[in-house]
Amino acid sequence: MMTLSANLIALLIYTFAAIYFGRQFGRHQSLPVRQLRQVAAVALIVHGIGVHGLSFKDGQLAFSLFSISSLMFWVVNAIVLLSSLKKELHNLFLLLFPLSAVSVLGSILGNNPNWQHTLEYTIAAHVIPSILAFSLLTIASLQALLLSYQNRALKNKSLLANSKLLPPLQTMESLLFEFLWVGELLLTLAIVSGFYFQEDIFAQHLVHKTVFTLSAWLIYAVLLWGRFQLGWRGTKAIRLALAGFVCLMLAYFGSKLVLEIILNRI
Numbered sequence: 141m142m143t144l145s146a147n148l149i150a151l152l153i154y155t156f157a158a159i160y161f162g163r164q165f166g167r168h169q170s171l172p173v174r175q176l177r178q179v180a181a182v183a184l185i186v187h188g189i190g191v192h193g194l195s196f197k198d199g200q201l202a203f204s205l206f207s208i209s210s211l212m213f214w215v216v217n218a219i220v221l222l223s224s225l226k227k228e229l230h231n232l233f234l235l236l237f238p239l240s241a242v243s244v245l246g247s248i249l250g251n252n253p254n255w256q257h258t259l260e261y262t263i264a265a266h267v268i269p270s271i272l273a274f275s276l277l278t279i280a281s282l283q284a285l286l287l288s289y290q291n292r293a294l295k296n297k298s299l300l301a302n303s304k305l306l307p308p309l310q311t312m313e314s315l316l317f318e319f320l321w322v323g324e325l326l327l328t329l330a331i332v333s334g335f336y337f338q339e340d341i342f343a344q345h346l347v348h349k350t351v352f353t354l355s356a357w358l359i360y361a362v363l364l365w366g367r368f369q370l371g372w373r374g375t376k377a378i379r380l381a382l383a384g385f386v387c388l389m390l391a392y393f394g395s396k397l398v399l400e401i402i403l404n405r406i
Contacts, residue, residue: 143193147210147248150187153179154241157233165234176230180221183237187214187244194247206243206250208271209393213243215275227315228307235282269333273326274388277360280319281385284378287312291375313377317367320381324360327388331357352391359384 157179161171191214194207217236224230290309306312331353363380366372372380 143190144248146186146193147190147244150183150190151241151244151248153183153186154237154244157183158237158241161234161237171231171234173224173230176233177221177224180217180233183240184214184217184221187217187240190244190247206246210243210247212271212274212278213240215271216240216278219275220279228311229279229315231286231306232279232282235285269326270330273323273330274392276319276323276326277356277385277388280316280323280381283312283316283319284381287316288375288378291378313373316377316381317364320360320364324357324364327353327357327360349391352387356384356387356391359387 161176164171187210191207191211195211213236217233217240220229220232220236224232286306287309290306290312307315334350334353359380363372363377363384366380367377
């Protein structure tokens, strides 16, 4: 009951915050940094209680499409909140609040025992880097979306007023590549540990996930090489960052959707 209550409260906080701050941004008003952080902190506390109730049971990690997505968005919010104390990242909450609301709603509606699997904490060396990598690359993708919005605003005068509420393009781009570098390193660790813990990582039920994960890693590697060697930036960097994230989404959520929901209905 406590888990359900916490998730419902978190859902309400995220939803109202998304509407309130979204309206402020739509009216070309500067977002109150302190207020954003306070709301995010309260939401994180309540959301954390709900995540713990869904994801950690009897000394094991409950691993399902909906519970793990809620856990990942909790981690993403926590990283952005802590990072925003030193960097101009508070604007990401404009995208994170509605997405977090959707993830919490999914964890409430999708709390089906038939869709859950449990994992021993002994494979935490694989699970933790995977979650952190996905979280950091999610933040990078949101940063890329805001960067794309700013680029469009330079060509569209109707968007220019709102774009001025965001940090300068150069700052946004630097933050994007910082998250991409760290996310790629953690993704590398997750892949290496996956080969170690899984006896056959190309088994039929894992091949989809493996292929898309390696594709994402390769896209990010090419992007980071292009940035370092050729100075790639702007639209090319944004497209590659988003393409890598699409592969990562397909790797995890695509395989979980097929294995847990679609196949269970056949």
